[in-house]
Amino acid sequence: MSRKFFVGGNWKMNGDKKSLGDLIQTMNAGKVDANVEVVCGAPSIYLDFARSKLDQKFGVAAQNCYKVPKGAFTGEISPAMIKDCGVNWVILGHSERRHVFGESDELIGQKTAHALESGLGVIACIGEKLDEREGGITEKVVFAQTKVIADNVKDWSKVVLAYEPVWAIGTGKTASPQQAQEVHEKLREWLKVNVSEAVANSVRIIYGGSVTGGTCKELASQKDVDGFLVGGASLKPEFIDIINAKA
Numbered sequence: 669m670s671r672k673f674f675v676g677g678n679w680k681m682n683g684d685k686k687s688l689g690d691l692i693q694t695m696n697a698g699k700v701d702a703n704v705e706v707v708c709g710a711p712s713i714y715l716d717f718a719r720s721k722l723d724q725k726f727g728v729a730a731q732n733c734y735k736v737p738k739g740a741f742t743g744e745i746s747p748a749m750i751k752d753c754g755v756n757w758v759i760l761g762h763s764e765r766r767h768v769f770g771e772s773d774e775l776i777g778q779k780t781a782h783a784l785e786s787g788l789g790v791i792a793c794i795g796e797k798l799d800e801r802e803g804g805i806t807e808k809v810v811f812a813q814t815k816v817i818a819d820n821v822k823d824w825s826k827v828v829l830a831y832e833p834v835w836a837i838g839t840g841k842t843a844s845p846q847q848a849q850e851v852h853e854k855l856r857e858w859l860k861v862n863v864s865e866a867v868a869n870s871v872r873i874i875y876g877g878s879v880t881g882g883t884c885k886e887l888a889s890q891k892d893v894d895g896f897l898v899g900g901a902s903l904k905p906e907f908i909d910i911i912n913a914k915a
């Protein structure tokens with residue numbers, strides 16, 4: 669089964685209307701492979717701005733959301749609000765949410781369930797820390813994180829699984845193509861055993877962690893790497909090269 673290549677940009681807490689507007693202009697004018705699904709993760713305050721300026725061929729994602737539609741939750745945003753801005757995706761479980769803001773597996777699971785029920789697509793992030801890799805428990809960690817997500821998913825067609833080793837995020841240390849492929853293959857096997865063969869074959873498993881224009885092609889050539897989640901390089905014109913990694 670062919671899985672459509674998926675490239676997400678994660679702008680994190682970067683940019684302003686001027687710089688993001690310039691980036692959006694570059695993207696709109698860029699030559700991008702029509703066989704690639706592209707989604708840009710904008711800061712919540714710029715979701716409306718990004719959606720109104722980006723060409724419709726590009727999707728937009730929020731970088732987080734809460735687990736209920738509305739209420740007394742100061743500072744949070746809901747999937748309903750995200751959709752109201754014309755935005756169809758949300759990134760959940762990013763390592764910065766997990767490790768800087770202390771989000772638990774349980775909360776990430778609840779957010780995943782609510783976002784999907786609300787009609788958003790979810791880029792669900794998992795990944796081991798350096799000590800966990802060095803301790804030989806990468807699989808245990810990513811399987812446990814994936815299980816909590818899987819327990820909260822009914823419709824896998826709206827889910828993209830992002831494997832992002834924490835030691836590779838923002839460090840310039842990209843996982844080698846072999847390291848990425850190894851974990852992606854094991855995740856697909858896990859999905860086959862614990863969800864279904866059809867889901868294992870159809871879910872996009874994307875890699876994130878210091879992806880650049882220089883590293884993207886070899887990573888993209890791996891059998892189970894179905895795209896990328898890109899932080900730093902998604903703020904640069906180089907993002908176009910990453911989108912076209914398979915071209």
Ligand code: PGA
Pocket residue numbers: 678832836837838839840876877878879897898899900901
């Ligand atoms: P990076 O970030 O590409 O800057 O390493 C990736 C991410 O956090 O999604």
